[in-house]
Amino acid sequence: MAKTNPGRFFEDYTVGQTLHHAVPRTVTNGERALYHALYPARHALYSSDAFAQSCGLPGSPIDDLAAFHVVFGKTVPDVSLNAVANLGYAEGRWLKPVYAGDTLRSVSEVIGLKQNSNGKTGVVYVRTRGLNQRDETVMEYVRWVMVRKRDLDAPAPEIVVPELKKALAPNDLVVPEGLDFTAYDFALAGEPHRWGDYAVGETIDHVDGVTVEEAEHMLATRLWQNTAKVHFDLTFRPDGRLIYGGHVISMARALSFNGLANAQIIVGLNGGAHANPCFAGDTIKAWTEVLDKAETAAPGVGALRLRLVATKGGAPFALHGEDGKYLPEVLLDLDYWVLMPK
Amino acid sequence: MAKTNPGRFFEDYTVGQTLHHAVPRTVTNGERALYHALYPARHALYSSDAFAQSCGLPGSPIDDLAAFHVVFGKTVPDVSLNAVANLGYAEGRWLKPVYAGDTLRSVSEVIGLKQNSNGKTGVVYVRTRGLNQRDETVMEYVRWVMVRKRDLDAPAPEIVVPELKKALAPNDLVVPEGLDFTAYDFALAGEPHRWGDYAVGETIDHVDGVTVEEAEHMLATRLWQNTAKVHFDLTFRPDGRLIYGGHVISMARALSFNGLANAQIIVGLNGGAHANPCFAGDTIKAWTEVLDKAETAAPGVGALRLRLVATKGGAPFALHGEDGKYLPEVLLDLDYWVLMPK
């Protein structure tokens, strides 16, 4: 019997199934430094232990998206090795900050299955949780992917499509324990704009851009132990190594510092689409639309719901064509909640 | 109002103004490891805790130039976002070693202003200090840059040109507390040449070269949170992403190990010129001229004043053409003081 992992096919999933993903990972200051080398990340809470302490945390956490990438990367061999497409995200929540020294592992539950009408593929819904060494859930999210069938004659499973929230409600959001923005230093953080300065409907062009290189996205994707062939092997995908969608998310989020320097902590992922593939040589830029605002119970802490769009060209604020589809230059359309000083 | 940072223009500066730069940064062993991956750095004091301890320090500091890059990077959004040219450095001093776990921030004072005769630009002089989490100044330097005016009709400020030392005097140099080279292990450090073996006027061809890549200089420049567009965005600068001048400084310094392995600690920056731009594909080589020698009060510790020249071709030791200008292959002309065992 072959000892290599062929991945799961659509008929290998059943609703209710629990997948314990390999490989646990201890994240350290090394991962933290690499995150700053890979992305133009400047949010002060993740850059300075002293700044994080002045906000009531024990120190600077690992970037929220780095935690997401570590948790996500572990699911790839079990969930998306035979995936045709990553279809969506929902109900993503960050529940505990991750600190250097923490060890993360991932567990997924299959919460939905729906065979496609072509009989060749199906949609698999999983709810994934990332746990630390104390078995505390540090984050969770739902993802659904289109997966090939191994055996086209395998019977279609009963259709189960989970009801997922279009967006998290403000009281779904979990504020890190102890967080207090009442003594927040806006000068050190880099911008004066506070929660009250943002209006629903407001758009921000983040101006800066990064032209991405093969070596960078491969370093990043390996760091998260995401080993999907398409990102690494040019003989597998001769038209170009496809850049891991999470690399685009992190790049766009980091670029959004310019205009959202105080959008410190990501607490919710409402949804996201990787609208078009990204390849080395593309120049990633980003713009944001403010979708919603909410109060929180924590001192000085407000929440903003933001749409973050990454592009590889074109003008800011254009998203869909006349046909209602994403414009070809749109890479990412992400809907998320952040915490910001009031 | 746009929320993104447009940067300061010439008329936004006044002499005496203090700029508190964002974003503070905790440097760790992650940054230290990355420095060794980005540059062929081999100086033993920065490579081995045990070696640093044998020289009287508590452990291996973060590379002096890494500390400089962190401090410098923070000033970019406030000082050089609208700069046309980086004109010079002076009176740079390293005052305290930076160790893993330290958090650095930067503060600059505007010490000079001089509008250019064209009325479109002016020269801004700033004295920048890097401070750690105990508010100790870890380094300081003067930099002057040519900055665009936003409003060409803005009145010219009173001319203030600071008097700057052509070079630091030996007694301006600060030797790290406790440094003692009397038990220095030359074999472990890699070369037998001690302070007494170097003569003023001596030149050293460092022989080795590194052909630089886009991914490398972007990783480095992001690591120091220097987000100037010219280094990252090929659509902004279609002739090629300009490599951060500090990347060339670090590369040349690391290459100078071969012949200056015992030039352990940088303590002074007398001046420096980025003579020509550097782009990916260039092969950086370096040569040194010994400019001066001095004793210090610390046991076994001497100081050397060195000219470090980085090139992208041509023969070593050629610097200026017949017109008195830098030769086109010269990238960097740096004048600095180092500490070396006697």
Place this chain on the structure above:
Amino acid sequence: MAKTNPGRFFEDYTVGQTLHHAVPRTVTNGERALYHALYPARHALYSSDAFAQSCGLPGSPIDDLAAFHVVFGKTVPDVSLNAVANLGYAEGRWLKPVYAGDTLRSVSEVIGLKQNSNGKTGVVYVRTRGLNQRDETVMEYVRWVMVRKRDLDAPAPEIVVPELKKALAPNDLVVPEGLDFTAYDFALAGEPHRWGDYAVGETIDHVDGVTVEEAEHMLATRLWQNTAKVHFDLTFRPDGRLIYGGHVISMARALSFNGLANAQIIVGLNGGAHANPCFAGDTIKAWTEVLDKAETAAPGVGALRLRLVATKGGAPFALHGEDGKYLPEVLLDLDYWVLMPK
């Protein structure tokens, strides 16, 4: 006198000579994170402190090959600066795990010399040991290289060719103190295959591939402070920067996770050949042949002797042509021992 290191030539070596290599290096979690960014490394014992602790170790060690690269890198300026070819390895043993915070240095003894019949070069055999800050030997290996003579008229030394083991015997292998695989978690480790599931003669195609980039191999090679010109300077080697052979070893070992996820710890290096040069743009794939099996005295711990072959094309399991020579697409032929749960 030139201060740069010209390297040693064949006539500079004498049997019995001890070479104390510069520069000691403290390895940290930064190096550990970089190892995971540079290679698709997923072995659980090196990824998770918690997993390593469940196997009886105090925490996750630095990857065995990272330790090898650090020890090896230090020998380059003294052993292979004027080498024409790296001819072989033998009797490599890992004796103590290396942990973040350890400081490594290298010492070599010249154990053999044989001038070639052309009179221009000779073979130098060295036994290299890596030592930590407690002067414990963490690993050792024999390497032999072909080195140029400086002076063709220098007399040939007496021929001394050491007797080297074709392969380490099982009782030559040193199991890390405390290692216990009786509570090994195969699900977390990523594969169910245990020691008993592997048969001598079995072959495994590891399937995955990585197309390598210039920036990556240079980052890696610098990280190990291996400064051989051929890896960095395109003006020195215009046909392309030769990728450090150790980069290929680490890439192939990491790729072998797919099929050998439980081959956790490398304890022996029986031999190895860098069959053909590797350049940026090559896609590295790997296959393994099980050469031998052995019991160990440690609870739940078995040993496998493996042949790991890295290629840049061609079909798996092909190694030699009809002429008995390595096929042109074979990069590496490595013979090593690993520890695996029973």
